[in-house]
Amino acid sequence: MKIEDMISGKNDKEEIIIGDLKIPVSALKNFMKEGYEHLLPYKNEKTLSIWGKTCTGCFTEQEIREKA
Numbered sequence: 557m558k559i560e561d562m563i564s565g566k567n568d569k570e571e572i573i574i575g576d577l578k579i580p581v582s583a584l585k586n587f588m589k590e591g592y593e594h595l596l597p598y599k600n601e602k603t604l605s606i607w608g609k610t611c612t613g614c615f616t617e618q619e620i621r622e623k624a
Contacts, residue, residue, distance in 0.1 A: 557595055559584050559606075575599045583623040 562572060568582040575597030584595075593608040605614050 559588055559593060559595055562595075563588075574604065576602060577604065577617045577620075579604070579617070579620055580624040583620050586623045587620075 557574075562574070563581050563584050566572065566581045568580075568585065570581045571578045572581060572584075573579075574595070576599055577597065587606055591608040591611045592606045592613075594606070596605045597603075598605065598614075603614050603616050604620060605612075607613070
């Protein structure tokens with residue numbers, strides 16, 4: 557899923573639900589500033605795989621919230 561499409565039209569104070577996780581829009585915007593472009597939820601592990609052209613990572617909900 558493209559991060560840009562998911563947060564389009566949303567403000568920084570909103571949260572979106574991805575899989576079983578509630579993710580702040582502001583955190584996803586910060587990931588985009590760092591070069592991340594796509595994400596894929598892993599429901600069983602309750603994590604998100606997030607990647608771009610030059611970066612990749614797997615983050616828990618807590619780690620993502622720290623980016624907000």
